Amino acid sequence: MLIRAKVNGEWREADVWPGSNLLYVLREEMELPGSKNACEQGECGSCSVWLDGELVCSCLVLAAQAQGREVRTVEGLAGTDQLHPVQRAFVEAGAVQCGFCTPGLIVAVTDLLERDPAPSEPVVREALSGNLCRCTGYVKILDAVWLAAERMREGAS
């Protein structure tokens, strides 16, 4: 089945088995391996992307359902020579250990801060409740959220 979707601003095509999920198409057919494949059941959030602007687990989207839609992945965040403020904050706060959960968390944090530039801690914890990290214990991830939020507010003003 030929799938055509606007991925990170560019129309892309892939000819795949119709039962494929969107994550497979991004990683294996479109050379976008940033989104990670871990649980394949929506538990871990490591495959988080935006579908028409909404945060979703790409492993739970049937690729055919992305037909004609806009997909934004973690690869779409950084500029050509500069990291996105959320990516930079993760590096500087030490929020990355093994790194497997990082792309999903970066996407989820960016989704939150684009909607709510100054979230409270309960709001942050709720917004990230669908992203599992087995290394950090989340403390430094929260530090990265505060750092990124501050920088994005400064950048916007």
Add this chain to the structure above:
Amino acid sequence: MDVLLAQTLDEALEMKAANPEALPIAGGTDVMVELNFDLRRPEVMIDICRLPELRAWGREDGAFFLGAGMTYARIMRELADLTPLAQASRTVGSPQIRNRGTVGGNLGTGSPAGDALPVLAAYDAEIVLASASRTRTLRWDEFHVGPKKTALEPEELILGARWRSVRGPGSFSKIGTRNAMVISVVGLCLVMDEDARAVRVALGSVGPTVLRASDAEAFVAEALERSGTWDEPAADLAADAMEGFAERVAAAARPIDDVRGSAAYRRHGCSVLARRALGWALASRREGIRT
């Protein structure tokens, strides 16, 4: 495998009539897990996530219609005044899951742990089903006939749920191991119907289907009558009535032992949630909040 992309309800119903065995997919939060783990290989799937008829909700003649394609995120944003439904939606999965998962999925999957289902049961909802040739409705307890078993005919799609709007406070509460990404061990919806002077209690995850606690409902309605609380919200319920209510709610459960909890724990959980839910409802009546 073929995936058919339906753009309108009529188109989807024609596709279903031509392919009665086709598996509909909307948010995919249940269906895709089965596909990803090779538990299911349907020959035909019909994508119904874009049908405007399913993504709608509305009020008419004292009734409320909730389209099967309403996601939990939209319910939280757009239907916050339906307190128990919004509260149940808030407990589903994670933000990612709530952005995709739909009430129609809870209905179609038919797990007794579906968080929206006790709310639909407490609302006395009817489930609206359509095929290319007819539309029909079934009461919620006629629709779910066993664990993951529904009365849906092969050529039918679930359009949504409809219920008579209820005046009175209500809540949904749930027991699980954490506050997110949790399949409920016990779920309870309590709705007070001020006009009928009735209390409705529905239980999830403690039986083969969602269950109503009818004895407990009748018991507490009568106790509220005796204490004069229906007319005077400040009048206290008799001391033993709360306990009697909680015991009867627990007795209505038909739980089993499984990986998420023992039958005994689930039954105990029913009585705890029953006490809390009735306490919240009576408190909001005292404070004059009529949700």
